[in-house]
Amino acid sequence: MKSRREFLKVSAGGLLLAGGANRLGFARAANEFGPAALPSGTLEASQMGSLSGKLPLIKKSFRAPNFETPVAYFNEAFTPNNAFFVRYHLAGIPEAVDASQWKLSIGGESLEKPLELTYENLTRDFEIVEVAAVCMCSGNRRGLSQPHVPGVQWGHGAIGNAKWRGVRLRDLLNKAGLKKEAVEIVLDGADGPVLDKTPDFVKSLPVWKAMDENTLVAFAMNGEKLPHWNGYPARIVVPGWTATYWMKHVTSISAISQPFKGFWMNPAYRIPKGKFPVIDRFVSQETEANTPITEMVVNSLITSPENGKKVRQGEAVMVAGVAWDGGYGIATVEVSEDEGKIWQTAQLGADLGRYSWRQWSHRFTPARPGRHAVLARATNRAGGTQTFELIFNPAGYHNNVVQRVEIEAT
Amino acid sequence: MRTLMVFALLCAFPAFAGEGDVHLKDGPGKQLVEANCSMCHSLDYIQMNSPFLDRKGWEASVNKMIKAMGAPVADTDVQKIVDYLASQYGK
Numbered sequence: 470m471k472s473r474r475e476f477l478k479v480s481a482g483g484l485l486l487a488g489g490a491n492r493l494g495f496a497r498a499a500n501e502f503g504p505a506a507l508p509s510g511t512l513e514a515s516q517m518g519s520l521s522g523k524l525p526l527i528k529k530s531f532r533a534p535n536f537e538t539p540v541a542y543f544n545e546a547f548t549p550n551n552a553f554f555v556r557y558h559l560a561g562i563p564e565a566v567d568a569s570q571w572k573l574s575i576g577g578e579s580l581e582k583p584l585e586l587t588y589e590n591l592t593r594d595f596e597i598v599e600v601a602a603v604c605m606c607s608g609n610r611r612g613l614s615q616p617h618v619p620g621v622q623w624g625h626g627a628i629g630n631a632k633w634r635g636v637r638l639r640d641l642l643n644k645a646g647l648k649k650e651a652v653e654i655v656l657d658g659a660d661g662p663v664l665d666k667t668p669d670f671v672k673s674l675p676v677w678k679a680m681d682e683n684t685l686v687a688f689a690m691n692g693e694k695l696p697h698w699n700g701y702p703a704r705i706v707v708p709g710w711t712a713t714y715w716m717k718h719v720t721s722i723s724a725i726s727q728p729f730k731g732f733w734m735n736p737a738y739r740i741p742k743g744k745f746p747v748i749d750r751f752v753s754q755e756t757e758a759n760t761p762i763t764e765m766v767v768n769s770l771i772t773s774p775e776n777g778k779k780v781r782q783g784e785a786v787m788v789a790g791v792a793w794d795g796g797y798g799i800a801t802v803e804v805s806e807d808e809g810k811i812w813q814t815a816q817l818g819a820d821l822g823r824y825s826w827r828q829w830s831h832r833f834t835p836a837r838p839g840r841h842a843v844l845a846r847a848t849n850r851a852g853g854t855q856t857f858e859l860i861f862n863p864a865g866y867h868n869n870v871v872q873r874v875e876i877e878a879t
Numbered sequence: 880m881r882t883l884m885v886f887a888l889l890c891a892f893p894a895f896a897g898e899g900d901v902h903l904k905d906g907p908g909k910q911l912v913e914a915n916c917s918m919c920h921s922l923d924y925i926q927m928n929s930p931f932l933d934r935k936g937w938e939a940s941v942n943k944m945i946k947a948m949g950a951p952v953a954d955t956d957v958q959k960i961v962d963y964l965a966s967q968y969g970k
Contacts, residue, residue: 510929510968518897531898531921560920617931619940663919666949732947 502527503537503624504776507612511622520698524551529621533557534698537626543772543791546821546828547601548629550691555698556606556627556712558670558733561661566718568702573686577655577723581646588702592688595636595644600683601825602708603630603793604715607738607762611865618865625770630791630826633706635687639680642724647676651724652753654679656705659718668732672714674707675751676724683708683796683824686719708824709764709796710749711866713738728753738762744860745867746853749795764795767854768869769802769829769847774876782878785834788815792847793826800850804831808842809857809871815845835878843874901926908963915952915960916944929968937964 502515511529518528518536526536536555542548568588576583586594605628612622621627642654653673661669678684685706688695695701700717707714713733739759740747749763769792780786792799798820803812818828835841848854855869898921903909916922932940938961944950945957952960 508927508929508931510931511927514901514923514926516897528897528923529927530923531901533920619928619932619936622927662948664949664951666951667919668947668949736947 503626504613506615507624508617508622511612520555522551522696523553523555523698524549526552526554527624527626529623533560533562535621536698537623538629540625540770540772540775543626543628543770544789546818546825547631547691550631550693550696550699553604553629553631553690553696553699554606554627556621557660557717559660559662559667561663563659563718565697566659566701571702571720573703573719574721575641575645575723576721577651577725579648579651579724579726580642581648582644584641584645586641588688591636591686591703595640597634597636598685599632599634600685600706600708601630601632601822602683602706603628603765603824603826604706604712605629605765605793607711607713607866608864610868613868613870614861614865615859616861618863620865627712628770630793631690632692633685633687633708634689634692635685635703635706637682638684638686638705638722639682641686641722642679645724647680647724648726650726651676652726653724653729655721655723655725655729656714656716656719657721658700658704658716659720670733671729671731672716672733673725673729673731673754674714675753678707678710678749678751686722709794711762711765713762734761739864740866741862744862747795747867748851762866765793766867766869767794767799767847767849768792769845769855769872771843771845771872771874774874776874777877778874779877779879780835782835782838785832786876787830788833788843788845788874789828789830790845791826791828792845794847794849794851794853796824797849797851797853798823799827799829800848802827802829802831802845802847804833805844805846806833806835806841808873809844812846833876835876838878841876841878843876844871846871898923904967906963906967908959909967911956911959912963915950915956919944919948919950925964925968930970932964932968933970934961934965937961937969940964 517525529535538554542552573586609627655673657671687706688703705716751761754761771790773789792802802815804815805812815829815831855871901923
């Protein structure tokens with residue numbers, strides 16, 4: 470991976486004759502829209518763009534809308550709703566949802582008493598709970614995969630941390646009389662395909678995860694109604710698991726006694742079996758070769774300083790960031806100031822719950838002038854940690870390679 | 880009928896303004912690509928996924944759109960679309 474600085478050196482050396490202006494543009498873009506390791510076409514096509522109700526975010530695609538959160542927003546414990554990333558697969562998105570007209574059906578063959586809930590039922594008839602949890606797209610950092618793989622070329626920002634308030638999915642399922650035979654809970658939302666032949670975005674959860682006390686039908690985020698682009702009026706929240714299961718604009722929940730078959734469960738969102746140290750299994754969907762993605766692997770992000778930051782020799786600079794995992798909780802974050810030779814324990818911020826990310830910081834005083842490579846590595850309470858080499862997979866999931874930021878002391 | 884439906888859907892999403900600024904490179908097959916691909920998604924998906932797919936990679940992507948996503952691409956247009964993508968946005 471070329472750092473921005475190395476890249477600029479190459480440019481200044483006049484090695485890039487044809488399309489020089491383009492390449493300089495690329496160098497500028499690499500700074501604003503994501504790491505230089507993203508595909509050049511991604512950086513060139515990126516721009517800051519606003520969806521209604523949102524701050525300018527990094528536009529990856531207009532339709533379906535995919536917008537990434539700039540890393541600077543991750544210096545806060547909770548990601549502001551109007552800066553929270555937006556991810557859709559299909560472009561048939563309701564322009565606005567009227568909560569008074571919205572209905573949630575709880576049905577399927579494996580329920581005794583199907584229900585239909587209004588927004589009022591949902592928000593008044595069940596116990597309301599709140600959980601802090603990281604919502605991360607399975608493909609976060611896909612754009613950093615080497616070799617590159619097709620898909621939305623996310624940098625570091627298809628992630629956010631929020632306080633989700635809602636009702637327990639299990640309370641709804643219990644009220645509807647979940648039968649013992651149930652194997653999976655199927656989730657569908659109001660968004661859908663443009664063409665009839667395109668598979669609707671429908672997902673399923675194993676019953677055990679759907680019945681987990683932390684799995685919610687959420688109607689609020691950070692104390693406010695969900696933003697439209699994050700699933701208003703209600704979405705599924707599956708703490709610990711990647712956001713593919715967090716169905717937005719949820720309209721239908723059904724219990725079935727057979728594994729759900731649909732494009733977005735198989736072949737989409739699959740990881741090769743046995744390649745990643747994940748603990749949660751989704752047995753009813755497993756095949757010989759692969760299995761659905763489930764929990765997030767241990768990971769961390771350096772949010773400050775930004776790559777290429779210039780600092781004074783002998784003056785302290787605060788290296789800070791966030792660390793998260795699939796819900797075991799972060800045990801330690803270590804920082805290296807010398808490219809990974811010596812590791813020091815970073816200071817952890819407040820524990821906001823095991824599904825929240827954990828802020829961390831480390832004071833670094835560069836003793837000599839020149840470039841310093843700063844690395845951060847998180848370890849969770851289950852003993853899991855980050856890798857130094859990418860575990861390549863064709864969909865670009867679970868990229869938890871230790872991140873490297875260069876600081877230049879003068 | 881389908882064209883009408885797609886047109887109606889596009890008009891229903893003013894929030895996707897900005898898409899008009901996306902311009903693909905000129906080359907043989909460009910209009911075919913614009914007409915077929917933009918039925919379901921903005922053309923910046925192509926730019927974003929470049930330049931790292933070889934011809935086989937673009938062929939696989941086009942086939943996925945047809946076979947898995949149900950894109951109604953005429954058989955006679957498939958190769959022209961792959962040719963354009965591989966030559967303008969391939970590695």
